[in-house]
Amino acid sequence: MERINFQVIEKKWQDKFAKKTLNNKSGPKFYCLEMFPYPSGKIHMGHVRNYTIGDVIARYKFLNGYNVLHPMGWDAFGLPAENASKQNNLHPKVWTEKNIGTMKNQLKMLGLSIDWDLEVSTCDKEYYKHQQEIFIDFYKAGLVSKKETYVNWDPVEKTVLANEQVINGKGWRSNADVERKKMSQWFFNITKFSDELLSHLDSLEGWPEKVKLMQKNWIGKSLGCEIRFEVKGEKENINIFTTRPDTIFGATFIALSVDHPLSKKFNNIKSFSTFKSECNKTGTTEEALANAEKVGFDSKLFAKHPFIKNKLIPIYFANFVLMDYGSGAIFGCPAHDQRDFDFAKKYNLEIIRVVSNKKDNEKLLEAYTGDGILINSEFLNNLTVEKAKKLIIDEIEKKKIGKKKIQYRLKDWGISRQRYWGCPIPMIYLEDGSVVPVDKSELPVELPDKINLNTNGNPLDSHPTWKNTLQKSTGMKAVRETDTLDTFVDSSWYYLRFCSPKHKSSPFDEKKINYWMPVDQYIGGVEHAILHLLYSRFFTKGLKKCNSNLKFNEPFKNLFTQGMVCHETYKDKKGNWLYPEQIQKVNDKKAFKINDKSEVIIGAPESMSKSKKNTVDPETMINKYGADSVRLFILSDSPPEKDIQWSDVGVASSNKFLQRIWDLNNSVLKRKEVNTDQILESKFVNKINNYIKRIDESVKNFRLNVSVALFYEVFRFFKENLQSKISNKVLSENMVKIMKLMIPFTPHLSYECLEMFKCKNVDKWPKIDLSSISEEIKLAIQVNGKTRDILLMEKDLDIKKINKLVIERSKAAKYLKDKNITKTIFVKNKIVNYII
């Protein structure tokens, strides 16, 4: 048989795909979007999986008559470009554009149905110009503010670090101890939409429950109340937020953040400022916080208990109280909060039980946080926790010392970055001290081409002239904001730009986005479950606030999160990681190093990463096996939402399968006509249609690994019938149907085969046509619930006929002989169960 020449075939069809879109003007719209990539250099297997899954959906919808939008672009701003630039002495722009060129070619090699006319790159000034417009609109709508906040500060590099760049409390590059530093930063006031971001999750029926739950936890709504405590001998009060107002009678101390307004009185006291700086030295990472001991500073001040006359409770400053949650103050109830308990033990504070756990006489060894009946709590006694909460809030409101309150964990989104390769924040600081947006007619605020990146801190700030400007309307001297926007801003609205990527006058054409939006299917990694998806949802809500003509509330109607691509790991005897191409496998457990034949230790499969050297280059694989084989393999074996293990043997076997399909197509074309048997033909057609139905359902439900398994089955079945008494016409017609089913998976081969069959209406999903002849079914025969035989029979037989068949033909008969059948359970076309 002729070998399939995939290089030639794939090139031929890719040229055709380049000139074709998935537009079906008359059909309903379908916006299929995959998360766009960061142009880091080359595509990796994760991209291959993401974009192949997306391509299957886009092509499937197109074949089913939808008007499909399937764009692609580049998340092109970001720090790696600056780092690469310092290393290679290449301008970030040049480096980025080079990578885009490479990766675009690689994506084309995969045979994706991308409409490249819609391509968008976030570092393009035509893109970030509109982003600056949105920023100004948001600013005018009160969704932007500048405020002081704590950041991860690297004292050596003199820059802010993202949380991911802080490893064990140290800067990832400088290895210096990261400090918490207060800095003035620009923020998007995402918390203004806390409630909507939470409640609208319920409308996202097409999102994985897992992702919705993660967002819900992240937003972190908690119900409670605020209570005002008077401080003895001071004018200032302390406001405290609590979710456990029922435990107020167990309150034995108050703890404040070192940044609480009351701390001003202590700033001149040396021991306090030492304490405060110690607190700030603690990093903001989880590890640092978990390891940090709970320590306090006794203020020697006392607060008046709001419900117990003449009772005074001590006030401490404590390192575990955060200024940016609630009001930076808590009341401690040691008996019912573990952290308070630890603190009280350390400083010998009073512990009063107020919720009974039926072991009230035993010594308290840890805080009791469960439910129970209130004790030692005056008018709350004998109430449940829930009822006590209600009553105490009523009392607090009656006494006017506080009120019911909803608190969110969600914080505003800090968007300032002290970096060059990002979108400049379009704000200017005027001579007279005011801070105003750049006039819209002056946009874009462009990045300067010439830049020295080897500066301490922000390169734009060190630029000799860039930041000096004038306000257009007044001619007043001004200084530009030199921070750039977090790159998550770039990706928060790109899906809108794709609807009208060349629109000049505004970020998007209203008509276009109201037609295409929301995205019908969004596909990407679960690692974006919170940040990117939450930010995008915020942007949609923000834009809607600025422009009431927008007709959608949420950007992504259906979300699919695909799993990662994993690969075995290899190490030599010294423990150094090895690339797959450096080793030779003997069998599953044994391998050796190619250059010196030394032993190699095979490790567990882990997600592909450069540091573990367990990566496989997609382009190499495409060149070796062809894009269709790579696509087919990445969809086989594992369900798309789960991790998949890459294996070269696996892709090779996909390749062999495609070769068999190719051979089979050729065999059908060259087949000599035979005498036909009508019944056999009908059965054949029926079975093929049954497969079409199952494949259609599996694609619809994202069970693409099952689709692939069904392809194996249907081709095996087809091959078995190649010599049967079935006409060439019927065989050809059905082969065409199967090849159409495969278009979304292996577009090159499918279109090539369809062309060989001179198929018209290529881009039409086959109709399911279950012919009238009844199919044979398998019926399970059970006795007392145990399957004793399986009988092949006509469909839809009644129980009487089946009883007869069982006695005559089945192996179950011997179990029923001379037995009294007390009950018969019969499920049509499935099972019959005799109870004896």
Next chain:
RNA sequence: GCCCUCGUGGUGAAAUUGGUAGACACAAAGGACUUAAAAUCCUUGCCCUUUUGGGAGUGCCAGUUCGAGUCUGGCCGAGGGCACCA
């Protein structure tokens, strides 16, 4: 610590509403073809039995049911999210 998800052969995994467990594939062993190899194809897969056949079996223990991978309760294990969050 809190919340969520998942446990099926040597491996990745299938299994509409509870109704044939292990489809499909990888790996392995044996065999066919071949002078040989590659490629291709076939068979096998836990326990007992020479075979026919029978038994056990979806992490463990119980329960509901004619019937449980699927439903309920408890336990064990793995993965993920959140966390000085008041």
